[in-house]
Amino acid sequence: MTVIVTRHDFSADDAEGWCELLHDGAVEAIDELDADSRNFDHAFLMTLTEAEARCLRDPLAEYAPTWRAWVAAMQVGSALFASATASDARVEARIAGKLRSIPASGPQYSANAGNWLKAFWLAVICREQDRMTQLCAVPISLLRESGAEYDEYIYDWIDALQSYWLNRGNVSEKLVAAVDGTKPETAVIASPELMLKILHPPLELFYRYLRQDSEQFNSTLADAVRRHKEYWTADEDRASSSEGLLALAPLAMACLGHDADFPAEVRSDYLPQALVEGAWIGEIEY
Template sequence: MTSPTKISRTPYDPGENPAELLKGVDARTLREIERVERSPHMFGLTFGKTLSTAYIHCLHDPTANASETWEAWVAAMQTGSALFASATAPEGATVECMIAHEKRTVPGLGGPTHFTDPGTWLQAFWLAIICRDQPRMTQLANVPMELLRGSEAEFEEYIYSWVEALQTYWLEGEGLGDKLVAAFDGTNPENLRFVGRELMLKILYPPLNVFYRFITQDDEEFDKALVQAVELHHDYWTTSDEERSEDLDGAVALAPLALACLAYDAGRPITVESEYLPENLLDRSWLGEFPT
């Protein structure tokens, strides 16, 4: 049996009253969620807030052992999916979305906005995988590429092929290999326009390699790629730049975690142990705890 590879996150100081802190964070996040029924154009900010709240819970609860942590992750997943449900609904229509234990009536945005970009789509899709919500994965996989391109946000071209590859994989469509090759080709650091070389090599590229090893069903190479992705995540957020260690985005390796969840559900061995991959999210311990 392969011994586990342990990759520790930089120690986090929870402060004097972490329970009170988390209670306040959750209350503010709920207020953000409640306003999307009145102001759907704030969806992007609300989604960012819910994801940050999920990360904050994992800083205090590294294995995601508390029910409040699971609730925070589900709320983030629900908000990300609702964002795209609203964007794909006609203007003037409404969609019913479950967010934070309540069914909410959200106005349709009727098309792309500045926050319906491929980066937001990837975050929403990763969350749906982590929460094992297959209907929402299917909903997101059917989001048209025109909507993502219509955001007019500046992204490297590779990301559109990456999104298409994931959509094709989940919907069992044709051309997965070609789309993945196009995504790989677009990550060449020499051709980058909008992101730095370090961000590409340590954060954006590794999930493509992990996914490739997953679909080729090479357990050993998948495990190596996953370990490397988590190590690079740690290096990027804690070693390379001291200021980054304060950034919540480094608390969890979102894309590697989602891909590890896919592999776990497929019965693949996962040897890496890390706070970046919270144990109870990876092994779906909370699944079915409450309707999502």
């Protein structure tokens, strides 16, 4: 039985004009990377915001400008960590249709655990397995050096994802450690509401995926999307944030489920169908 979760109303008087402004800002931010890798935080924010915003008018992600925006965000996220781990003075990265030479940054604030997860989810959504492998080679110690503050669970979570993708073993133990770290008595930085509705559900989804339990995976996915909606409609400020237009981590998990041939039983504009199905894969040069 298909579960449908409708997306909340989002106010945008001129959505097309808004997307074009975001696109122009994203292009400018990307161009600035050639001069200074410290601009990565801004470039990643702008490209991901554009990708999310384009799904307002294109909820299925059917159109080329939407997919190009998602690819650009994925490319920036991957380049961020390529720059942070580079042994040479500069790294070459194709972003938004152009080969760019970006200074190596070493550890910096933008190379943090939160951005690593976003970059990884984007690589999963775009089915970029080489980029997934490169991201999984990023040392967790480098993420800690960023200076960004997170609850400890996030490093166990990243360790579990890296270990799964690189076949390092002990994935279940690391996932259990991450889940334990999300408990209210353990997590001190993320609010209980954020943890319950946004941060914890992807861990449960990954557990169901590892077990190849498609029935429980779909049930958990539906619950994750409902919690996402509850969180992003809790007040006016959240409801007006483009970040709430889709559920990034559950979307990436839905992509994994789709590629594992799990029956698609959850439909929602929070999970754009063309992204879940990888409809644009191979259509745009990366």
